[in-house]
Amino acid sequence: MIGEPEPGQAAAPTGLHGTDGAIVAGGNVTDSSTQYIKAEQAFVLPPKAFAPIPDDVTVSEVSNIGTGLFVGRVDELKALEAAFAQPGKVVVHTVHGLGRVGKSALAAHWAAQRHEKVRWWVTADTEAAVDAGLASLAEALQSGLAGLPAELQRARAVAWLADHDGWLLVLDNVEDPRHIRPLLDRVPGGRVLITTRRATGWHHQATTIRLGVFEPAEAVDLFTRVLTHQGPRDTDSAAAVCEELGHLALAVEQAAAYCAETGTSPSEYLNMLARWPSAMFAAGTTGGDSERTIARIWHLTLNHLTDTPLAGDLLRILAWYAPDSIPRALLHGLAAPPQLATAIGKLVAYSMITDNHDGTLTIHRLLQVLARTPDPDDPHRLPEAVDQARDQAAALLADAFPADVDQPETWPQCRSLLPHTDALTRNHTPDHDTTHTARALDCAATYRVGQGALAPALHALQRALTTRERLLGGDHPDTLTSRNNLAAEYQMAGDLGRATPLYQRTLTERERVLGDDHPDTLNSRHNLAGTYRAAGDLGRATPPAHPDGAGAGFGR
Template structure:
């Protein structure tokens, strides 16, 4: 397990073996320390060992050699927050002008700090990533403020990379390519460091996974996104309202109407208070609540909501808008079910 955790990197495995031998540490204890105190463990060398050969020393010496390419350190700290493999290179397009970006990646690859897979993706060894995420006051390349900025920038780039329509099968390969990096980003730091960009990436990932039937993971993403939006923007912000609607819809898809309906009700109340009755978020909240009531067999509450949503949508969007036909079909379905029950 130690070899796997260290990515079978010969130097790292040699360092771990020497440390365990000199200190009497078991492999399992070493793994635990590696997880809890990465900076100390990466810098650790067994007594009499060659500390110049530790991973941390190699990291620092390499970046010292790259001081004439300051973008190199920025890129490493940025890439540290993603999954180690198959990082889409185009995530970095806005980081710098193409010549400077290409030069920095090329120099990092020459020093084996990153791997250019020549298929539009990059890879970074997990140990290099762990170092880049771990502040060290003695290492100028691992200042806490620089690492925090890289984390937030990584979230911003990831949120912007998702396609607008994750329901279009043409966009599914892109969504699948971004999911591991969304998971990597949100696994490597606690929710209290989430930004609105983190929440946006989580919302996109959650919506895609919900559409693919991975409802448990989707619910976790939507819950964390909503928590971030509420903390950062407040309960009444449109992004918060949209996020709460997404979470309710995920519960709805999972068949948990007991969780979905109260969220839909709260969202509709807030949307009607903060926005106007014809706002897209208000229409969506009301229509979704109507659908949940219908699923619960409460047609007496569902039908008036469907009718109000259709009236407001026709007023705001016009009778020829494609959404009108969808809303009208939902209302007729509920009315037909109500008539059948009455008969």
């Protein structure tokens, strides 16, 4: 008979997410031949399938948690101990952070030292993986459950967890809080540690701790241990490699393992990383997990964000700025406020960026390198998408500078944009500059002149002029402004030999394009006269076009 059990017949157990099977038996279940039927398949169930898991299973330790190479994280380990010290009901704590920052290693090391008799690791990136992990726990608790359908094993494990305390579950790499919610709702006691890339969505279920990158000394310690595992090796430049990798745990481990296997020195690795970043980020080692390379982790995380295309666009744009203190206001021209907020929220949720809650964002420098390194085989880093993001980054930056960059009241805003202008122009060659790049350089230079930083201002003005000549021509008004500003910078630096011919050419072009009486032409004539006077050539000097002005003038 299938359906309601007869008197004395066992009912079908229900699992974490329910079952649709049925039990078939006649008479006393304990003495009968019993079948579990599901999807037209029958399983013969031994008597132990219906007996509760014995209470004495925890006399000896039941654990599948081991630990490998581990360094540092002293403060985080103390935080976990404090979080799980409270008695009483179930305690759930979440460790979140960027993919492969070391969350699983921290959880394994901490859990392996715990005193609970039952400590069980469950890979929890999918609902099916959670069920499989619980089924394996049931087998470990009662070997007689081996061979039963997975949903029955899972149901036994959940029932045992619900009836006992003093156990510890580690739910590793949870992608969606909904995958584990049914389990947490069923277990009133015990300890649950969650690792996840998701920074948000836990306020109903768990307290959280954010795991950042290694401290520099910890990163070098890990790199050195991996590199010298088989014997002494050259460790010079190990600190430089770790710094270049942003002290990210997986990146440091991956780089050290590559150096150890291939005989590459740290300094040679740095050179290869600079020349062939895409290949190095994808490089694994023999016997290593090909899914655990930096490029692969980036790819898998962005796959979760395909429903929000703006998130990928935004990440590629942020890759061109400095990694820290990126003003959110800088991005306002990218999309309407609701769409932009959603995209930022998705990146924050997956720990791809950090909201500093002061109007700025932070992104890990290694993610930036990946995002701006084109790869025709990666849909998230197609060359045309990377190029478009670079140009958008320049346009947003140019628009973010105030109109009057030489006025003190605008200086705080200019100061906040300066490191991002430097990063943008440092991370690509001048032949990729756009007119927006030139404007950002010009604005940054004008601000720097006001601060007395003449050398970097001179370099920026030279690059802006070269870009405008290439894209707009030699007599475009913006090109003439750039040439005037560069000449003024040379004059302020005392280099009249370079300033004078630039002023002469600017005046000639403005007279031809704008006419003799245009204000910009008059300004050029005034500036040229100033250089003649400064050089002592009074015979060639002319009266100033503006009686209230003297010397060089920027922006005209």
